[in-house]
Amino acid sequence: MRAKLIYKDIAPGADVDASVITSDAQSFCSPALLPFDTSVPPIITLEPNMWLLDGSFKLLRNQDIPFWSKQMSDENGVFSTPPVIEIEFDEQYTTFGIYLRFSPETGDYCTSVTIKWYQDATLLDSKNLTPTSVSYFCANKVTAFNKVVIFLNATNRPHRYARVENIIFGIIREFGADEFRSVTILQELDLISSELPISTLNWLLVSKSDIEYIFQLKQPVEAYSGSNLIGVFYISEAKRTGPNTYEITCEDALGVLDGYFFPAAIYSEYNAAQLLQDIASPDFDVEIDSVFEDVTVTGLIPDCTKREAFQQVLFAIGAACTTAGRAGIKVFAPPAENPAEIPDCRIYVGGSMETEPIVTAVRVTAHTYTPGTGSAGDEVIEVGGQKYVHKTFVVTVTNPNVTATDKQNVITVETATLVNPNNANEVAQRVYDYFMRRHTLNERIVVNGEQPGDYVITSTPWDTIVEGNIISMLTILSNTTASDIRIKAKGD
Amino acid sequence: MIEVIIDRTEADVLNRTPKGFYNATDLNRVGQNLQYLADVLRGYGYNVFVNPKTDWTITDTPSASDMERYLLDLNALKTAFYGTTPLPDSMNGLTYEDANNIERLLLEIERNISNMIPAFRHSGTFCSGQGGLIL
Numbered sequence: 001m002r003a004k005l006i007y008k009d010i011a012p013g014a015d016v017d018a019s020v021i022t023s024d025a026q027s028f029c030s031p032a033l034l035p036f037d038t039s040v041p042p043i044i045t046l047e048p049n050m051w052l053l054d055g056s057f058k059l060l061r062n063q064d065i066p067f068w069s070k071q072m073s074d075e076n077g078v079f080s081t082p083p084v085i086e087i088e089f090d091e092q093y094t095t096f097g098i099y100l101r102f103s104p105e106t107g108d109y110c111t112s113v114t115i116k117w118y119q120d121a122t123l124l125d126s127k128n129l130t131p132t133s134v135s136y137f138c139a140n141k142v143t144a145f146n147k148v149v150i151f152l153n154a155t156n157r158p159h160r161y162a163r164v165e166n167i168i169f170g171i172i173r174e175f176g177a178d179e180f181r182s183v184t185i186l187q188e189l190d191l192i193s194s195e196l197p198i199s200t201l202n203w204l205l206v207s208k209s210d211i212e213y214i215f216q217l218k219q220p221v222e223a224y225s226g227s228n229l230i231g232v233f234y235i236s237e238a239k240r241t242g243p244n245t246y247e248i249t250c251e252d253a254l255g256v257l258d259g260y261f262f263p264a265a266i267y268s269e270y271n272a273a274q275l276l277q278d279i280a281s282p283d284f285d286v287e288i289d290s291v292f293e294d295v296t297v298t299g300l301i302p303d304c305t306k307r308e309a310f311q312q313v314l315f316a317i318g319a320a321c322t323t324a325g326r327a328g329i330k331v332f333a334p335p336a337e338n339p340a341e342i343p344d345c346r347i348y349v350g351g352s353m354e355t356e357p358i359v360t361a362v363r364v365t366a367h368t369y370t371p372g373t374g375s376a377g378d379e380v381i382e383v384g385g386q387k388y389v390h391k392t393f394v395v396t397v398t399n400p401n402v403t404a405t406d407k408q409n410v411i412t413v414e415t416a417t418l419v420n421p422n423n424a425n426e427v428a429q430r431v432y433d434y435f436m437r438r439h440t441l442n443e444r445i446v447v448n449g450e451q452p453g454d455y456v457i458t459s460t461p462w463d464t465i466v467e468g469n470i471i472s473m474l475t476i477l478s479n480t481t482a483s484d485i486r487i488k489a490k491g492d
Numbered sequence: 493m494i495e496v497i498i499d500r501t502e503a504d505v506l507n508r509t510p511k512g513f514y515n516a517t518d519l520n521r522v523g524q525n526l527q528y529l530a531d532v533l534r535g536y537g538y539n540v541f542v543n544p545k546t547d548w549t550i551t552d553t554p555s556a557s558d559m560e561r562y563l564l565d566l567n568a569l570k571t572a573f574y575g576t577t578p579l580p581d582s583m584n585g586l587t588y589e590d591a592n593n594i595e596r597l598l599l600e601i602e603r604n605i606s607n608m609i610p611a612f613r614h615s616g617t618f619c620s621g622q623g624g625l626i627l
Contacts, residue, residue, distance in 0.1 A: 044583070045553045046516040053512055053588040054505050059556045072551055159550050 003177050003477045004224045005203060010170030011093040012218040016282055018169075024083035026068045026161070031085065033066040034167045040065050042105045047072070048159050050106065069162040073155040077111065082151040083162050092119065092144040094214075095170045097137055100150075103163035104134045110162055112153035113138075117145040137171050170219075179208055183477035185223055185230060187252075187324050189452045191334045191469055191488060192434045193314035194413070196307055198255040199323055201233035203477075207244040220327075221250050225481040228449065232327045252323040253284045257306035264303045264383045266369050267418070269296040272317045276331060279309050285328035292317055292331065299367055299418040300383065300390075316418035318430050324451040324473075332453065336490065339457035339467050342445055348482070351443035351461045353489075358406050359435040361398045364413045366424035367391070395424040397432040411435055439489040441466045447473075447481045456487060493525045493602050496595035500588040514591055516548035519562070523548075525598045526565055532605060533573055540572035559583035566594060575600050 015035035025031050042057045043065070051057050069083035102109035109131055115138060117124045125142050148169075152162040181204040188197035201223055207213070215238030223230040233250035240246050251258075262279060272295045273288045280286045295317045301309045314321055314331065321331045367390065374380055374389035381390050411431060413419070419427050441460060450456065450470060457467045472486035497511060497518070504512035523544030530542045542565040545558070554562075559582070566579055577597035580590040 043553075044559075044586075046519070046548055046550050048515060048550055049508070049510065049513040051514040051586070052505060052508065053500065053514055053586055053591050055585045055587045057586065058584050059559055059582075060553055061556055 002226055003183070003481065005175045005180055005183065005477075006222040006224065007173045007175065008168075008170065008220045008222075009096060009173055009213070010168055010219060011095045012216055013091070014089060014093050014095075014169040017089045017091055017093075019088045021086040021088065022067070022084060024069050024071065024085070026065075026070050028060065029065045029067050031067050033064055034085065034164060035087070035169075036166070038064050038066050038165055040103065040105060040163070040165050045161070047157075047161065049157075050160075056105075066166070067162070067164040069152065071161075073158065073160050073162070075158045077155040077158050077160065079153060079155075079162070082114075082153045085150045085152070085164065085167075087148045087150075087167065089146045092146045093169060094141070094143045094145075096141050096214075097139040097171055098148065099135070099137045099166075099168040099171055100131065100164060101166040101168075102131070102134045102136075103165060106163070107134060107156075108160055108163050109134045109136070109156050110152045110154060110164075111156045114151040114153060115140075116149045116151075117142040118147035118149070119145055120147070139171075175205060177478060179206060180204065180477075181206055183223070185233075185475040185477060186472070187231060187322070187452050187475070188472045189320050189322050191320050191453075191471065192318065192430055193311055193320055194431065194434070196254055196311040196314070196321070198258065198307075199231060199233070199252040200255070201231070201250040201252075203248050203250075205244075205246040205248060207246070210244075213238075213240075213246060215246065215248055218256060221248070222327075223477060225447070225477065229325050230475065230477070230481075231324050253280070253327075253329050254307050254310070254321075254323060256283060257310060258308075260306040262301065262304055262306045262309040264301060266300050266383050266386070266388060268298050270298070271295075272297045272313055273331075275313050276310065279306050279313070280329060287326070287328060287330045289319070289332040291333050292319055297418045298420045298422065300369055300381075300388075302417060312416065312418050315416050316423060316427065318427070320453055322451065322453050324453075334453055334469050335455040336469075337455065339455045340450075342450070342456050342458040344459060346446040346448060347458065348444035348446075349461070351441065353460060353466075354440045354442065356435070356438040356440075357409050358402065358438070359399060359411055359432070360402045360406060360408050361396055361410045362413070362428055362432040362435065363394050363396045363410060364416070364419060364424055364428040364431060365392050365394050366419050366421050367417050368420060393421070393424075395428040397428045399432075399436075437468070437488050437490060439466070439468075440471070441468070441487040441489055442484065443487075444482055444484050447475065447483050450483070450485065458487065493528055493598070494521050496521070496525065496599050498592045498596045498599065500592050502588065505588050512588065514586060516550055516552065518591065519548045519554070520546050522562075522566075522594055522598065525595075525602075526569060529598060529601055529605070530569055530572075533569070536605075536608075538572050540569055542568055554583070566597065569601060570597060573601055574604055 018035040020031040020034050022031050044051050044057045073079050113129045116126045183203040185201050187199040219235045221233050234256050236251045237249040276286050301312050319331050320334045369388040379390045452470050454470045466489045468487045468489040471488045474484040500511045523546040526544045530540045533540050544565050575597050577593050
């Protein structure tokens with residue numbers, strides 16, 4: 001399968017920072033969607049020869065339509081007064097150009113566009129463009145702009161509304177295996193979220209073009225094997241090592257969340273799904289397994305990073321999360337039945353099994369936070385200007401099968417501050433059950449859609465059968481995608 | 493009745509000929525023919541009332557309720573008189589076959605009306621007292 005990396009050479013944050021201003025859009029349009037990736041289906045209008053009788057056109061209802069002009073172009077496709085879209089930013093951005101997507105579904109586009117870049121009231125640059133297709137990149141490096149004004153002067157067909165679906169500040173570039181080297185993707189998860197590993201993509205670009213790249217932090221890179229999205233990663237470090245050579249390090253959404261502060265707050269029976277969405281927004285969508293829809297959390301999330309806050313919630317509710325195969329984050333209960341088989345024909349020779357020492361007990365500390373100042377000797381914390389008395393107690397689950405010769409090995413969980421008297425026993429048992437899964441199988445497979453978290457059944461090099469969850473995949477991306485996987489085996 | 497279009501083909505759609513599209517002129521023609529046939533039928537005592545829009549322009553964007561009304565009127569005509577040509581359930585996803593059927597129905601009704609007229613008994617062809625009882 002053909003491997004590829006899609007690098008979105010865009011101004012990070014420009015989409016959410018953009019304020020779209022226009023008085024030339026039809027009333028049912030949502031111009032605020034323009035910086036985002038919105039696809040508009042074919043919609044029925046009476047513009048001449050628009051409503052094709054192929055069964056694909058739908059009536060206008062509540063579809064997301066970023067921009068259709070109020071005015072219609074004339075018999076030559078020209079607007080007497082060009083529709084104008086103005087985009088303002090709070091911050092200043094530098095890009096190599098602007099990408100416009102008009103209307104791929106209907107084949108309509110603008111054949112004449114003028115773009116002006118401003119820094120406040122100062123005109124930095126202006127371009128008259130003649131797009132020739134439904135997607136068009138205006139290559140023009142402009143530094144430190146905070147306003148863009150786009151004039152749509154003409155359409156490719158007569159008597160048409162100007163349609164624009166997406167405006168991207170930058171360009172999307174695709175690299176095949178002939179341009180990248182040593183692409184290593186490490187995707188990991190923890191089944192009980194006692195850790196929240198950051199998945200990474202490290203790659204070396206040996207560019208065949210003379211374009212000079214300015215890799216910017218948090219720009220997205222999508223990794224594909226054939227048409228399968230392996231994951232979306234965000235640039236965390238880039239180094240130019242030659243005229244056309246760049247070393248790039250990327251992290252997944254959890255790595256991005258690790259760079260944001262999350263302020264302390266006390267929660268009382270707060271919906272966990274909502275809290276996860278709150279933490280990840282506005283940067284990432286969170287898809288949450290329906291089993292967690294009505295689960296609530298109670299306790300404290302201290303000042304921490306967004307990633308740590310995310311972990312607190314996941315650990316308290318017994319969820320895992322992954323960024324594999326998606327742009328956002330998936331929160332789910334790790335499956336433990338109906339394993340998918342990894343047949344011997346996809347397993348490389350070799351492999352090994354690690355076995356952790358016996359855990360003799362698990363001790364989980366539960367926390368309560370009561371408003372007030374308490375009495376002498378109480379631990380009092382302040383959150384959001386409110387004082388709370390913090391009390392703790394410990395729940396212990398002991399391994400009944402420990403023998404006199406086993407070395408004491410106690411797992412302690414003390415700082416999970418959403419563990420409270422109501423869920424402490426359940427959490428302690430979950431942690432205990434997890435650490436009873438002592439065996440981890442390492443093997444290299446030819447990937448066929450497997451992802452971290454999947455429940456699989458496979459054989460060891462010594463022909464025993466192992467059933468368990470994939471907790472790690474190390475993939476060397478090439479046109480044959482093989483991964484070194486780690487399977488946390490079920491049973492002790 | 494204005495001449496109908498019932499010969500749209502898949503090739504029209506694939507080659508994007510004018511017949512492969514549904515335009516304001518199509519809606520207006522159907523509306524005018526619908527009104528004409530409803531008027532004719534009412535003249536023969538049929539209880540059919542329709543209110544088709546016949547002034548569509550290229551700047552219009554038909555709403556869901558507009559197109560529901562369009563099909564309701566066609567169905568009203570079909571129900572009040574008689575027709576066998578199927579109509580689409582919705583204008584969503586309209587195909588060239590659906591568009592043909594809409595106008596084929598109008599043509600069918602016009603032909604049925606034409607066939608009905610010669611079968612009418614005209615005044616003076618009945619004779620009173622031919623065996624019937626008059627109380």
